[in-house]
Amino acid sequence: xxxxxxxxxxxxxxxxxxxxxxxxxxxxxxxxxxxxxxxxxxxxxxxxxxxxxxxxxxxxxxxxxxxxxxxxxxxxxxxxxxxxxxxxxxxxxxxxxxxxxxxxxxxxxxxxxxxxxxxxxxxxxxxxxxxxxxxxxxxxxxxxxxxxxxxxxxxxxxxxxxxxxxxxxxxxxxxxxxxxxxxxxxxxxxxxxxxxxxxxxxxxxxxxxxxxxxxxxxxxxxxxxxxxxxxxxxxxxxxxxxxxxxxxxxxxxxxxxxxxxxxxxxxxxxxxxxxxxxxxxxxxxxxxxxxxxxxxxxxxxxxx
Numbered sequence: 001x002x003x004x005x006x007x008x009x010x011x012x013x014x015x016x017x018x019x020x021x022x023x024x025x026x027x028x029x030x031x032x033x034x035x036x037x038x039x040x041x042x043x044x045x046x047x048x049x050x051x052x053x054x055x056x057x058x059x060x061x062x063x064x065x066x067x068x069x070x071x072x073x074x075x076x077x078x079x080x081x082x083x084x085x086x087x088x089x090x091x092x093x094x095x096x097x098x099x100x101x102x103x104x105x106x107x108x109x110x111x112x113x114x115x116x117x118x119x120x121x122x123x124x125x126x127x128x129x130x131x132x133x134x135x136x137x138x139x140x141x142x143x144x145x146x147x148x149x150x151x152x153x154x155x156x157x158x159x160x161x162x163x164x165x166x167x168x169x170x171x172x173x174x175x176x177x178x179x180x181x182x183x184x185x186x187x188x189x190x191x192x193x194x195x196x197x198x199x200x201x202x203x204x205x206x207x208x209x210x211x212x213x214x215x216x217x218x219x220x221x222x223x224x225x226x227x228x229x230x231x232x233x234x235x236x237x238x239x240x241x242x243x244x245x246x247x248x249x250x251x252x253x254x255x256x257x258x259x260x261x262x263x264x265x266x267x268x269x270x271x272x273x274x275x276x277x278x279x280x281x282x283x284x285x286x287x288x289x290x291x292x293x294x295x296x297x298x299x300x301x302x303x304x
Contacts, residue, residue, distance in 0.1 A: 004291070005284045005287050005288050005291075006284075007112065008109065008112040008113045008287050009109070009112075009283045009284055009287055011108065011112060012105065012108050012109060012112070012192060012283070013280065013283075015108075015189055015192035015193060015196070016192050016193075016195050016196040016199075016280075017196060018193065018196060019192060019193035019194065019195060019196025019197040019198075019199075019200075020196035020197065020199055020200045021196075021200075022193070022196070022197055022200075023196070023197045023200035023201055024200055029193070029194075029197050031194050031197055031198060034190055034193075034194055035194055037186070037190070038186065038187055038190050038191060038194075039134075039154075039155075040154050041154070041183060042183050042184055042186040042187045042190070043103075043130070043154075043155055043158075043184075043187055044154045044155050044157070044158035045158070045179075045180040045181075045183040045184040045187075046123065046180075046183075046184035046187045047123055047127060047155060047158040047159060047162060048158045048161055048162050048180050048184075049177065049180040049181045049184045050116070050119055050120045050123050050184070051120060051123065051124075051159075051162035051163075051165075051166060052162050052165045052166060052172055052177075053116075053172075053177070053181075054116050054117055054119075054120045056117065056120040056121065056124075058166065058167075060121060060124075060238060061120075061121075061124045061166075062124075063232060063234070063238060064121050064122075064124035064125045064238065064241065064242070065124050065125070065127070065128050066232070067125060067228050067232060067234070067238075067242045067245075068102075068124075068125040068126075068127075068128035068129050068245070069128055070228055070231075071129075071224050071225075071228060071242075071245075071246055072098060072099075072128070072129065072132050072136075074220075074224045074227070075097060075098045075099075075220055075224060076094070076098050078097075078220050078224075079093075079094055079097030079098055079216075079220070080094065082097070082216050083097070086212075088209075089263070089264075090140065091140055091141055091143060091261075091263055092141075092258065092263040092264050092267070092268065093213060093268070093271070094140050095133070095136075095137035095138075095140050095141055095254045095257055096213065096217070096250045096251075096254045096268060096271055096272070096275075097213070097216065097217055097220065097250075098132070098136070098137065098140075099129060099132065099133045099137050099250070099251045099253075099254060100129065100217075100221060100245065100246065100247075100248035100249065100250065100251060101195075101248045101249050101250065101251040101252065101276070101279075102122075102125060102126045102129045102130070102245050102248055102251075103126055103129075103130065103191055103251070104191040104192060104194070104195040104251070104252065105192075105195070105248050105249065105276075105279070106122060106125075106126060106244060106245050106248045107119065107122055107123070107126060107187070107188060107191070108188045108191070108192060109244055109283070109287060110122035110241055110244060110245070111188065113240065113244070113287055113290060113291060114237045114240060114241060114294065117237065118237045118240070118241055121237060121238055121241045122241050122244075122245065125241060125242070125245045126245070127155055127159055129245075130153075130155055131150070131153055131155065131156065133251060133253060133254075134149065134153055135149055135150045135153070137253075137254065137257060138257055141257035141258065141260070141261045141263055142257075142261055143261075194252075195252055195276075198252050198255075199252070199272075199273060199276060202255060202269035202272065202273055203265075203266050203269055204266065204269055204270040204273055204274075205264070205266030205267045205269065205270050206266075206267045206270055207270055207274065209267060209270065209271070210267070210270035210271045210273070210274040210275075211274055213250075213271045213275075214249075214250075214271060214274045214275040214278055217249070217250055217275055218247070218249075218275070218278065218279075218282075221246045221247040221248070222246070222247055224246050225242055225243040225244075225245075225246030225247055226243065228242050228246065229242055229243060229293065235296060236294055236296070237294050239293050239294055240290040240291060240293050240294030241290075241294075243286075243289065243290045243293055244286060244287070244290045247279075247282075247286050248279065249272075249275035249276045249278070249279035250271055250272050250275040250276070251272075252272055252276075254268060254272065255268050255269050255272055
């Protein structure tokens with residue numbers, strides 16, 4: 001099992017570290033352009049090629065999407081409660097507590113741990129988190145919600161196209177399938193490189209607050225993940241995927257919103273860096289638990 005865990009986590013660590021040192025070596029990496037390419041082109045291609053290629057049941061796709069939606073609602077309620085009691089501004093920290101890093105870290109881990117079929121489940125979960133991050137998260141930071149921003153998300157149309165193909169069992173032309181498959185291959189290495197590069201450039205502020213909110217986010221993730229597995233009666237890879245996705249650290253993109261709207265960006269950066277560092281330390285344990293949950297290990301029966 002130790003070798004299996006290392007096989008899953010090592011590629012993630014190596015590529016993130018490469019991105020981190022790429023920044024320290026003063027090498028250029030246009031993260032804004034690369035991120036836009038990933039968000040607007042490669043990720044929609046990954047959604048389409050994954051959902052249409054691996055014949056995942058509709059029921060499992062909706063189950064993953066529902067899990068992500070319920071996780072967002074639970075995180076919003078718990079996060080708002082903690083921030084109110086702690087007298088911390090919701091516009092600054094709420095997006096961070098709501099939106100885990102299901103893309104940069106979550107998808108690579110899911111792929112390594114559960115293969116292509118697991119990746120399809122992870123994509124369904126990730127899509128909901130991603131749409132919420134770029135709409136609800138943006139709106140919270142901005143102080144207002146924009147419907148126009150929602151309809152401009154390419155990932156929505158990739159999901160719609162995928163569901164149509166799946167529902168009517170339509171054949172995907174070879175040229176289209178090959179094109180989307182090639183473009184989708186950019187996503188995971190690019191996300192990990194950008195994560196490492198961005199972490200090296202973030203300016204940290206208020207470490208005490210960062211550790212506090214990291215513990216809050218980590219606790220929320222574990223409790224919400226296990227609760228969803230029990231509530232929705234999940235088993236097998238879907239249960240492992242939900243647990244891993246729920247326990248991911250705070251997404252780096254929350255810093256972009258904080259910086260854009262001047263919501264204490266240094267403090268938000270501190271939360272992101274500490275959350276990511278602690279998650280990396282815990283990744284072998286989290287993957288070990290996820291695999292055991294997916295395998296129906298009796299030792300986790302008393303929790304679920």
